[in-house]
Amino acid sequence: MxxxxxxxxxxxxxxxxxxxxxxxxxxxxxxxxxxxxxxxxxxxxxxxxxxxxxxxxxxxxxxxxxxxxxxxxxxxxxxxxxxxxxxxxxxxxxxxxxxxxxxxxxxxxxxxxxxxxxxxxxxDRHIHMTPKDADEFAVKDKQRVSVLIEGAKGGVMGQVTIRVNDRYALDMHIDTDDANAFDLKGNEWLKIIAD
Amino acid sequence: MxxxxxxxxxxxxxxxxxxxxxxxxxxxxxxxxxxxxxxxxxxxxxxxxxxxxxxxxxxxxxxxxxxxxxxxxxxxxxxxxxxxxxxxxxxxxxxxxxxxxxxxxxxxxxxxxxxxxxxxxxxDRHIHMTPKDADEFAVKDKQRVSVLIEGAKGGVMGQVTIRVNDRYALDMHIDTDDANAFDLKGNEWLKIIAD
Known part of the structure; x- marks a missing residue:
């Protein structure tokens, strides 16, 4: 399974x-x-x-x-x-x-x-996570992934870098341009869709 | 064929x-x-x-x-x-x-x-085109499509509205937030990837 x-x-x-x-x-x-x-x-x-x-x-x-x-x-x-x-x-x-x-x-x-x-x-757009998170998401440090955004200004953010460290808290960081273009407020959960 | x-x-x-x-x-x-x-x-x-x-x-x-x-x-x-x-x-x-x-x-x-x-x-993100263009792109007025962007801040813009009128010139219009988020200067040709 x-x-x-x-x-x-x-x-x-x-x-x-x-x-x-x-x-x-x-x-x-x-x-x-x-x-x-x-x-x-x-x-x-x-x-x-x-x-x-x-x-x-x-x-x-x-x-x-x-x-x-x-x-x-x-x-x-x-x-x-x-x-x-x-x-x-x-x-x-x-x-x-x-x-x-x-x-x-x-x-x-x-x-x-x-x-x-x-x-x-x-x-760059990036996602902080621990080694345990990385295992559960099936991704690796420095890997680039894509992230799906729903809504009237939805789409896909590409080139999102995975950063793995046991001191990190799970969090995707984007800048204000990305937030405004995709109409995000910063309280959303987004889906990783490709690797 | x-x-x-x-x-x-x-x-x-x-x-x-x-x-x-x-x-x-x-x-x-x-x-x-x-x-x-x-x-x-x-x-x-x-x-x-x-x-x-x-x-x-x-x-x-x-x-x-x-x-x-x-x-x-x-x-x-x-x-x-x-x-x-x-x-x-x-x-x-x-x-x-x-x-x-x-x-x-x-x-x-x-x-x-x-x-x-x-x-x-x-x-909204939109693409102006003539009926002849629409035929060649195989899209229809008011249809939403997605558009691919390459580069370090690449990805996919979704929810792009097709607007067809015989007075229109072929041109995709985005706002400054989209341009800056995807690092576009406004002289690029972008690819429609889904409908």
């Missing part, structure tokens, strides 16, 4: 945000500054910070962009294509952490500003 | 815009005012006007929204979900012309402003 696969995942909408390396925290918020927690977010150990920056590109700025903790080895800015067009930058679609050759952008904090040569990306 | 179907359609991105009835032209731009042509657009007989308005909702405004001509019997405002969230209105996804019970919104012109009880929609 074939084992029944799990198929449905909850979806969350990631607004624009950034991760910082300590050196950049200090350049933006002052020497010796440490990130302060505002609230927990869906992935265990991750948190929204009280700290916010302004993003600046050749065509404009976006204010009040929240920093997420904990610290990273390399600063990474995640925005949508809509954001990118507004400020005139051209980030590639990438997995988190894959920033080599990605877009440059300027960050402005209360104590200073920095221009990073690379680190600005549009995060 | 089965006849080969045509499959590919050019895509264009529709930014927010509105169509006006004459009574509203006069309320916004002055008694006796007639719309003036700025430039032709892709559908024969349709044109962008020099006239622009400000859209106002409970949470904010969007300035410089262009009027399209010719006049319509009923004023209709077409925005994206991103726009709608910004100004705090909640338009339904609709075919052009189907405005009964759609969202209310306020229009501000240089000579006056009006609040319309209904008429604000998110335009």
């Amino acid at each position: 074939e084992r029944e696969r799990r198929t449905h995942v909850p979806v969350s909408i990631s607004a624009r945000h950034l991760h910082l390396q300590q050196e950049h925290v200090e350049l933006l918020f002052g020497k010796g500054h440490e990130l302060t927690k505002y609230k927990e977010i869906s992935q265990p150990g991750q948190f929204a910070c009280n700290e916010k920056v302004t993003l600046k590109g050749p065509k404009g700025t976006i204010e009040n962009v929240r920093v997420l903790g904990p610290l990273r080895k390399h600063t990474q800015v995640e925005i949508s294509r809509t954001d990118a067009r507004k400020i005139g930058v051209a980030p590639p679609v990438r997995n988190s952490g894959n920033i080599a050759g990605s877009a440059s952008i300027t960050l402005i904090g209360p104590k200073g500003s920095i221009s990073i040569q690379e680190g600005c990306i549009i995060a | 089965e006849r080969e179907r045509r499959t590919h359609v050019p895509v264009s991105i529709s930014a927010r815009h509105l169509h006006l009835q004459q009574e509203h032209v006069e309320l916004l731009f002055g008694k006796g005012h007639e719309l003036t042509k700025y430039k032709e657009i892709s559908q024969p007989g349709q044109f962008a006007c020099n006239e622009k308005v400000t859209l106002k909702g409970p949470k904010g405004t969007i300035e410089n929204v262009r009027v399209l001509g010719p006049l319509r019997k009923h004023t209709q405002v077409e925005i994206s979900r991103t726009d709608a969230r910004k100004i705090g209105v909640a338009p339904p996804v609709r075919n052009s012309g189907n405005i009964a019970g759609s969202a209310s919104i306020t229009l501000i012109g240089p000579k006056g402003s009006i609040s319309i009880q209904e008429g604000c929609i998110i335009a």
